[in-house]
Amino acid sequence: MTSLDKPTTTDQDATQGTTPQGAHDAKAVTEAALFDAFGGVRGMVETVLPGLLFVTIYTINKDLHLSAIAALGVSLLMVAVRLIRRDTMKHAFSGVFGVAFGVVFAMMTGNAKDFYLPGMLYTLGLGVAYIATTLAGVPLIGLILGPVFKENLSWRTRNPGRKKAYAKASWAWGLILLAKCAILFPLYWWADTTQLGWVLVTLKIPPFLLAVYLTWVFLAKAPPPIDVFAEMEAEERAEKERKAAAAATTQPQPHPHHGEA
Numbered sequence: 001m002t003s004l005d006k007p008t009t010t011d012q013d014a015t016q017g018t019t020p021q022g023a024h025d026a027k028a029v030t031e032a033a034l035f036d037a038f039g040g041v042r043g044m045v046e047t048v049l050p051g052l053l054f055v056t057i058y059t060i061n062k063d064l065h066l067s068a069i070a071a072l073g074v075s076l077l078m079v080a081v082r083l084i085r086r087d088t089m090k091h092a093f094s095g096v097f098g099v100a101f102g103v104v105f106a107m108m109t110g111n112a113k114d115f116y117l118p119g120m121l122y123t124l125g126l127g128v129a130y131i132a133t134t135l136a137g138v139p140l141i142g143l144i145l146g147p148v149f150k151e152n153l154s155w156r157t158r159n160p161g162r163k164k165a166y167a168k169a170s171w172a173w174g175l176i177l178l179a180k181c182a183i184l185f186p187l188y189w190w191a192d193t194t195q196l197g198w199v200l201v202t203l204k205i206p207p208f209l210l211a212v213y214l215t216w217v218f219l220a221k222a223p224p225p226i227d228v229f230a231e232m233e234a235e236e237r238a239e240k241e242r243k244a245a246a247a248a249t250t251q252p253q254p255h256p257h258h259g260e261a
Helices: 010-015 020-038 040-061 064-085 090-109 117-135 140-145 160-190 193-202 205-220 228-250
Strands: none
Touching: 020 205, 040 064, 040 090, 040 193, 040 205, 064 090, 090 117, 117 140, 117 160, 140 160, 160 193, 160 205
């Protein structure tokens, strides 16, 4: 198998301009990959619904336990639906863990605002990670989307235009998430639970959509990904053919039969 970072003749093809049809195909592939990686509409609903249910119930009756149980219950219900339908679980499970941590924090402290604290800390850490990995030359969005595009880490050394696009996208994600934290953390200290909750629900989708849109813009203009899986499969087929050819040439040839005089 070839190394994922080993230069090949594919490098030139990946950095050259594409035809209009190729550009259209690249955009379509990018859209599909982003939709898969970030969960699409259903993933957004699963992200928003528990927090929305929590703040709605808490706004009505100020009952922390009922609000927390309802949020956790709807998260588990969404996981059960995915299990029944045999859908991918990665987005549902991440949502359940986030809600579960929030419920534990809020129950331990007795402060309903702490239901939101784990998610806020996660957002802060993720924003810092996007910036730090980009500065380190390994932008996080490339690590996330590389396997989705079947390019793994080939973009690091073999596709500089794509690496630049991943860097821009990671900067976008990091700055957007940090801007969101700059709004939420002061509210955690100064606002009440319902104010914080409604602002947080409001800020769930728009920043996310902005980051995804900017990622799509940057990647749609970037060179196409290098399909390292196809390369490795082609190399394996070629190796098998070479071995078969070598085996055929080393087999003893039958001697011609001479009749008796």
